[in-house]
Amino acid sequence: PLVARLDLILLGTIGLGAIAWYARSKFFGTSSDKTTSTSSSATINSNTTSKPAPSKPERNFVKVMQQQGRRCIIFYGSQTGTAEDYASRLAKECSQKYGVSAMVADIELYDLSYMDTLPDDHVVFFIMATYGEGEPTDNAVDFWELLTNDAPEFSASDSTDTPLENVRYIVFGLGNKTYEHYNSVGRTVDKHMQQFGAQRIGERGEGDDDGSLEEDFLTWQETMWPAFCQALGVDENSAQSGPRQATFGVEELVTFDEALVYHGEIAERLNSQQAKVVYDAKRPYNAPIVTREVFQDGGDRHCLHVDIDISGTNLTYQTGDHVAVWPTNNDVEVHRLASVLGLSEKLDTVVLVKAVDPAASKQYPFPAPTTYRAIFRHYIDVCAIPSRQALTSLVDYAPTEESKATLLKLASDKDEYRHAVSDAVRNLGEVLQYVMGDTSASATTSASSFASVPFDLIVECVSRLQPRYYSISSSSKEHPTLISATAVTLEYKPDASLERTVYGVNTNYLWQIHSKVNQVDDGRSYPLYSLDGPRGALLAPDASHVKIPIHVRRSQFKLPRNSSVPVIMVGPGTGVAPFRGFVRERALQKKDGKSVGPTTLFFGCRHSQKDFLYADEWPALFDTLGEGSQMITAFSRETDQKVYVQHRLQEHGQQMWDYLQQGGYIYVCGDAKNMARDVQHTFVSFAQIYGGKDEDAANAYIKQLRTSGRYQEDVW
Ligand code: FAD
Structure with a gap:
């Protein structure tokens, strides 16, 4: 290896002041701290006893x-x-x-x-x-x-x-x-x-x-x-040639104050004087949740309805916003990567990861000090597919000539990379196992084979774990302090012959929370997650209640201000999520005596008895909305020829066109790739068929609807 593993070993005591990830100036302890450096790439200034007043960052x-x-x-x-x-x-x-x-x-x-x-x-x-x-x-x-x-x-x-x-x-x-x-x-x-x-x-x-x-x-x-x-x-x-320059310094702390170690918290801890907490994308809230299953289609998909309690916080939302959930990585993938990197025995070692040049990259890539376990479980995306550039940087550390040649091939040959890495959806741990010829589910034969990789290189190569977004499926008018989300579990085999299953990080985390708290067992085995959260902050010891870190993101996807105009919604599958909120809100307005225009919801799924989301809620809501409002369904697996929402939309073309002439709004939610495009084409065709426009004018008409906010999409 060009650079010794772990650039620095800090033998001193980190301690007296509050160690806060973001409070850079307070970072290191007392002048009596001793530092031993094994590398010149990162130096620790341990003489910062004074606390200068924070200066305003320069914006020029x-x-x-x-x-x-x-x-x-x-x-x-x-x-x-x-x-x-x-x-x-x-x-x-x-x-x-x-x-x-x-x-x-x-x-x-x-x-x-x-x-x-x-x-x-x-x-x-x-x-x-x-x-x-x-x-x-x-x-x-x-x-x-x-x-x-x-x-x-x-x-x-x-x-x-x-x-x-x-x-x-x-x-x-x-x-x-x-x-x-x-x-x-x-x-x-x-x-x-x-x-x-x-x-x-x-x-x-x-x-x-x-x-x-x-x-x-x-x-x-x-x-x-x-x-x-x-x-x-x-x-x-x-450039000056020489050994690789580390972007991050990694120090294993021998002495530290355990109370100051981050075990997976996303945001910095607050001190007691900071009474008012503002929860946002940088500081998620550990919200209590209650889950229920809204369908189990008899196959490998579960769909969960998650109620998230935000009462007692300054968090607010509007119908149509998104809720972000900060996931945890499953322990199979955590251990796989730790094992191949030779870190299995050190998962609880406390480390401080800090940019060598704070202006060239983020000073603290994640809260610090922390443990290897927290980094793998909460901070880095261990399930992500590594880039070719990342693989190139690891070639020098391959332990054998054969593994080096294989890794080099994956890194340099686009086709080989596509075949064995991106199409096969292999994460970094799996790629390193693969180049060692180890295709077992656990990392046994390849254990420690890449132990010489400096950990800072892993921090550099693997991106940060990101929150997952969900269209909020409740109405803020009905439930201002309760956010609902509707999430379907993701699981797939990237290549049937490989017999590997890839599990969506967050949806399987949610599913495991649901199974544990509600003691549900579907008889299948899933990679295990630790649900306790940092310092047991998320799961009660008796598993009676659970929290997840969330924040709210504002969206432009909003019902018209004037409730009396017609609303057309197209949301197959989980695309119906925000429309549950929309329909509930309009039903509430109607109950409150407001004038509510015709509300049409096109919903599609595979089977009316298996994956029809919220089937039990719709009849009462549409009863309240009354004449002129309706839900139109498409069940693709119930007829010889597959019927999708677009087909059902076509059948109601004249009516939908009339609604548009009355100032109606169109909302489309769900699959961005095929469905949203097909739905747009369908509306363009209405402008041609019922509006007598030529193709260009029809396209311009729909474009104008978009510009004026009357054609809105929430697609992913
Ligand atoms: P991940 O581990 O993140 O895996 C997902 C990735 O796997 C995908 O990006 C895709 O690249 C890949 N993938 C998926 N299938 C295959 C395959 N067959 N072959 C190869 N690769 C594949 N989801 C909902 O369930 N309900 C919602 O209401 C909802 N609303 C959303 C709103 C917005 C604005 C956005 C951006 C997304 C929304 N999503 C919603 C999707 C959601 O954010 C997550 O992407 C989803 O839950 C999967 O997360 P995960 O962590 O389980 O999967």
Whole structure:
């Protein structure tokens, strides 16, 4: 190995002050702490007894770059962490391969109006995800408003038509071709940067999450780096050669205050003076839940209705919002990866993981100090498919010539990678087992084979575990402090001949909570999860009640303000989730004496007796809604020819068209790939058949409905 496993062993005492993940300045204990370093890649400053008043972070990124001697800044607009991962990978490549000092920056933390003061020998990267209906990610909203403004105000007062003519930039967009506004954020950023005179280096990159985002990212780099080198006058020899530079320092703590160790908590602990807690995406709430099964189709799918109690918190939601659930990894995959990395015996060892260069990557990738077990179980996505780049970085650590050759082949040969890694849905632990020729379910023969991999490389290669989102299936008007979600378990065999089963991380976690608390056994075996949560915070010792970490995300998917207009909803399968909330809300409005327009719900599933979600609730709700409102069902496995919601929609074309003429709203929820597209085509065809429009005019009509908020989608 180029770098010894574990860069540092901290022998001192971490202790007296509160160790808070986010409170960087308070991090290390007393001046009497002793530190022994086995590597020069990370040094610990143990002399920070004084607590300087926290200064306001500098928002002028050009100033920060100059203070830190950076030539590149890599901004990311990220919702689920992928763009952020890509930004970190590019920063590393910049400095390690080309010797150009780069910093990674959350675009929300800086004021981009200073862009016009960027010297022309500097470069700004934009790694921008497109979200929802062509929108920027939450953290990119300010930048988006600046750039798309008709008269953007950059910092220099003598603004011209081309205020950014000194700026050189690189752009890569992350999108999904299933959506209409494919990569619109990356494209719009590129367009406006050029409009303001900035010069792009290389071609704009675009990645398709519906195809192979990772391959698109790698392919784009093949031409981007040469253009980058030419523009900056650098080459591969510009970097100082030598051992791999660690991005993170990893210290195993020998002495520590157990009370300060994170065992899987997502947010930093609060001190007692912080009375008011604000729960959000950075600080999920451990909410008590109650689950019930809304169908069991006799096969391998279970669908759970989850009631989440948010009473007594400042959390609120609106009908149509999303609830995010922070999952736990199952222990089979935790142990698999730990075993192959030789960490099985050390799972409870306390470690401190910290960026070597805090400006180049996130200072603390997860709460610290923590344990290997908590990292594997709660903080990193051990079930994710590793990228080819990640596999490349592990080649040097393969224990035998044969395993090295196999790993190199997977890393360098796209087809081989697709066959054995991405199509086979193998996670990192499984890939490392595979290259050792070990295909057993547990990691026995391959145990410790990759023990020489420095742990910081694992932190670098494996992305953070992300929350899973669910369309809220309750109405906030009916139940303001109770959020419901409707989740179907995911389980599949990526390749029947391999006889491997892949289990969805979060849905199987929820299913196991349900089985344990309600003592349900379906006679099948699942990978086991630890349900206790950090320090037993989630499961009561007698398993009588359970909590899960959640937060709420606002969505644009909203009923019309005027309840008297017609509403058309199309939601097959779990796509019906938000419509349970919508229908309940409209029934409540009706009960309250409001004028409620015709409410039509198209629902589809396989079988009326097996997977018909909330079958027992609909009749009473539609009774309340009264004449003109109806639920129209499509059961695909009950007839010789499969009938889907689109077909049922076609049968009611005239009626739906009439509703649209009355100002009706269309809502579509569920599968983004096929269903949502087919439903859109069906509505376009209504505009042709019943509205007498030609194809272009019909498409424009539907587009206009979308723009005015009368055609809304909540698809995934
Ligand atoms: P994961 O471990 O995350 O696995 C899911 C991944 O597995 C998928 O991304 C896919 O790439 C892969 N995969 C799935 N099937 C196969 C296959 N056959 N072959 C190869 N790869 C495969 N879900 C609901 O049940 N109800 C909802 O109301 C709901 N609402 C959502 C709303 C939004 C806005 C979004 C973004 C998603 C919603 N989802 C909903 C989906 C939900 O967030 C999770 O993705 C889902 O529950 C699976 O999570 P998991 O952790 O169990 O699976």
